[in-house]
Amino acid sequence: MPSGPDDVAVLVAKLRDVGGDRLFSQDARELSDQFAYVAGAHPEWFAPFREEVVVTELLDGFGPSFADQCVLLHGASDRCVDHLTAQLRRRSEFGDQWALAAIGTPAALDAVAWHVRNGGDREFYEECGVWVPPTGPAQYRFTPHRRAVFLHQGATATELAGATHPVGLPVDAVVRDPDRTPISWHYLTLRLAEVPGMPDWPVEQVHLISPRHWWDWSLTARFDEHGRYHSERVVAPEQPAEYDEDDGDLDALLPDDERDALGWVDLRPYDGDLVYCNGYIDLTPGVVGTAGGPPVSIYANPNCDSCGRLMFHVVSVEHRVRDYGDGRRSLFICEDCQLVTCNATSWN
Ligand SMILES: [Zn+2]
Structure with a gap:
């Protein structure tokens, strides 16, 4: 398991390397478990890499559960939110939707509400515990702790x-x-x-x-x-x-x-x-x-x-x-x- 921020940089580089096999290979599963460990033990090690993973589209292989993503991506920049929103205007990918909900900032919760009110899949977000009321931003119906x-x-x-x-x-x-x-x-x-x-x-x-x-x-x-x-x-x-x-x-x-x-x-x-x-x-x-x-x-x-x-x-x-x-x-x-x-x- 990673033992410091430098090891997380290596994990992110591997995420890029596993490429098209990201979702299904043994390497990808092991990577996913290592990111889950970082989320559980040292989420601060991941903070410098949030923008790289979201904006350069490494989310497919990122793998951890939505719960892990809520820790790792929490508070990511508005640039990440803008990127994901632009993606969702073109197509609905579950990885983009998970990431957007996981970021959890006011901008991200506004964007989730916008998505659902403009044809996004309400049930998908509700399965994650995210509620979109008739007006206003989306709401977490769970504690991230x-x-x-x-x-x-x-x-x-x-x-x-x-x-x-x-x-x-x-x-x-x-x-x-x-x-x-x-x-x-x-x-x-x-x-x-x-x-x-x-x-x-x-x-x-x-x-x-x-x-x-x-x-x-x-x-x-x-x-x-x-x-x-x-x-x-x-x-x-x-x-x-x-x-x-x-x-x-x-x-x-x-x-x-x-x-x-x-x-x-x-x-x-x-x-x-x-x-x-x-x-x-x-x-x-x-x-x-x-x-x-x-x-x-x-x-x-x-x-x-x-x-x-x-x-x-x-x-x-x-x-x-x-x-x-x-x-x-x-x-x-x-x-x-x-x-x-x-x-x-x-x-x-
Ligand atoms: Zn009630």
């Missing part, structure tokens, strides 16, 4: 009750009406204030939970003054027969030790100790996902049931934070309407 979510298994019930970010709370601790709730599983509770840049929120914690469905579901809820969910609404297509709640109990598919797994997570800033691979850090021992940052930028994200605004991304983890169903689990909020939405996507 990321925290690695580390799982610790094997808590006692007492430790669980005292944990800042518990995993495996009883359902009746997080819902107001346990007899009526469609919620059957608690993955994780998060204290919002531990992630910089989250919206003001009237209760301390939010809960990532699951209904009795395998994947591809969405659950929206309101919450009381203790943060317990109520007025839950589940949207889920028909599940495969073997996982249907009438045909087979999802809970029964789990081994006993996993069914009862209790623990907690802690949140740590990104640094040089994480394993950066293919746009994720999940190969790092103990890491199960990321709090903060944009949503996983390949799926549709929820719009608020009440006001229609794109919801604010809080956290995304793998189901194995506490085994139930399969795939990624994410939590979103609307701070205006005080609604929470949890959803489940499969892998990418």
Whole structure:
């Protein structure tokens, strides 16, 4: 991995060299992981190269995820914004759109709004967590600050009750009406204030939970003054027969030790100790996902049931934070309407 700004200059030169094979070669993937490392550990090393990468059109091979680009390209010059806008007047390339949204300056957010209102793909930006309101600049519906979510298994019930970010709370601790709730599983509770840049929120914690469905579901809820969910609404297509709640109990598919797994997570800033691979850090021992940052930028994200605004991304983890169903689990909020939405996507 690079060990200083000079090494980043070498990486940028390699970006030019891999040329037409940028997107698909092994070299390109390794380069991409190295840029992701720079984004996580030393983003300041990249700042001198932002303009070169954008203006001389090296974005095709640049590779890191949108989340990484939000760190590396953040605050790039208006010259970069002008260049990308000129490109988008001619053609819509996803690399140009990612870069423009990732720059995140007032000029860049104005340009994203201009693009969407002039034929650009609104859904593309919403998948990245960027919302274009009826008037004014585009808005980030996420905090660019990321925290690695580390799982610790094997808590006692007492430790669980005292944990800042518990995993495996009883359902009746997080819902107001346990007899009526469609919620059957608690993955994780998060204290919002531990992630910089989250919206003001009237209760301390939010809960990532699951209904009795395998994947591809969405659950929206309101919450009381203790943060317990109520007025839950589940949207889920028909599940495969073997996982249907009438045909087979999802809970029964789990081994006993996993069914009862209790623990907690802690949140740590990104640094040089994480394993950066293919746009994720999940190969790092103990890491199960990321709090903060944009949503996983390949799926549709929820719009608020009440006001229609794109919801604010809080956290995304793998189901194995506490085994139930399969795939990624994410939590979103609307701070205006005080609604929470949890959803489940499969892998990418
Ligand atoms: Zn709303």
